Amino acid sequence: MIDAGTGLATLSLSEMHRIRHIFLTHAHMDHIAALPTFLSNQFEQPNLPVKVYGLAETLQRLKRNIFNDEIWPDFTKAIGSATAVVELVELKAGERIEHEGMLIEPFAVQHKIPTVGYSVRSEHLHYVFCADCTESAQLVTDLNRLAPIDVLMIECAFPDRLTEVAEKTQHMTPAMLQRTLLQVQDIKHVWVTHLKPSYESELRQTLSDGPWTIL
Ligand SMILES: [Zn+2]
Numbered sequence: 001m002i003d004a005g006t007g008l009a010t011l012s013l014s015e016m017h018r019i020r021h022i023f024l025t026h027a028h029m030d031h032i033a034a035l036p037t038f039l040s041n042q043f044e045q046p047n048l049p050v051k052v053y054g055l056a057e058t059l060q061r062l063k064r065n066i067f068n069d070e071i072w073p074d075f076t077k078a079i080g081s082a083t084a085v086v087e088l089v090e091l092k093a094g095e096r097i098e099h100e101g102m103l104i105e106p107f108a109v110q111h112k113i114p115t116v117g118y119s120v121r122s123e124h125l126h127y128v129f130c131a132d133c134t135e136s137a138q139l140v141t142d143l144n145r146l147a148p149i150d151v152l153m154i155e156c157a158f159p160d161r162l163t164e165v166a167e168k169t170q171h172m173t174p175a176m177l178q179r180t181l182l183q184v185q186d187i188k189h190v191w192v193t194h195l196k197p198s199y200e201s202e203l204r205q206t207l208s209d210g211p212w213t214i215l
């Protein structure tokens with residue numbers, strides 16, 4: 001699974017118990033919101049620890065601010081005779097790892113805090129998740145380097161009238177997204193995600209006739 005936002009909290013307990021690997025893009029709350037309760041629900045379950053992967057900066061933020069025995073237990077340590085619930089595994093941008101028949105490559109994207117997107121290659125599918133990011137020459141270079149891409153999932157958080165806010169918070173607007181995609185070759189399907197709820201209907205209207213699917 002990539003990221004642990006509010007969607008994770010909608011899964012049943014048995015579905016949660018089947019998840020054993022979570023790849024984090026960054027430490028912003030909307031991407032880790034369900035992680036604390038997800039991990040406490042794993043206590044005493046088989047096949048522990050759950051592995052949570054991320055940049056060193058992401059894992060440090062989790063340890064310092066959440067799993068600090070103040071806000072939430074430090075689940076990296078065994079509690080009583082039970083096995084530790086989680087193992088934090090550091091990833092570096094550009095370092096490929098093989099995982100259950102997939103080749104996973106985290107790549108750095110420009111956002112307010114250190115963030116990676118993930119390229120996930122399996123035998124028949126190349127999926128790229130851009131995470132939270134803003135427009136950058138590096139993103140265009142990376143997407144062209146990673147292409148051909150079957151499915152690109154990319155964000156569009158703010159409408160164009162809030163370009164200044166998007167620049168400050170390092171997110172995308174429809175115009176930024178369009179400029180980025182015009183410079184990238186060989187992407188079969190684009191899925192647009194991360195529409196901020198307050199602007200969702202406005203963004204859906206603006207994005208409605210583009211060459212993408214809005215999630
Ligand atoms: Zn973010």
Ligand SMILES: [Zn+2]
Binds near residue numbers: 028132194
């Ligand atoms: Zn976000």
